[in-house]
Amino acid sequence: MRRRSVLERQTPVPYETIVHEAALRILVSDRRAARAQLLEILGAIERGHATVRVIPFAREGFAGAGIEMMYVGGPLPRLDTVLRDAPHGTAFIDAESQLARFRALLNKLEKAALHPAESRNFIHRMSKEL
Structure with a gap:
């Protein structure tokens, strides 16, 4: 709630x-x-x-996009964070190199x-x- x-x-x-x-x-x-x-x-x-x-x-056209993620973004992209639920708990991803990969995936999903x-x-x- x-x-x-x-x-x-x-x-x-x-x-x-x-x-x-x-x-x-x-x-x-x-x-x-x-x-x-x-x-x-x-x-x-x-x-x-x-x-x-x-x-x-x-x-069609979004192969490899079958993952659950929450992309939390705002006015300062350097503060963006991705949350991923996994069997071992929630992972918070905020490294720029990893965020770039998730942004690309999000763009692919938006197009589909x-x-x-x-x-x-x-x-x-x-x-x-x-």
């Missing part, structure tokens, strides 16, 4: 994410819960502080992802399918 509070405060922190269609289609619980999750994502988009971009199954409006429509259609 603490993480969520950052997104729900008076002046929420802008949040951008790229997610693969597979992650949106996994039924962790049941169809009702999956639909509620998709509607929550749509609600965050509509509130205006979250940008969600989807990489559909049909997209749908535009935010297309992604919103994609998620909306998925919610109707459930």
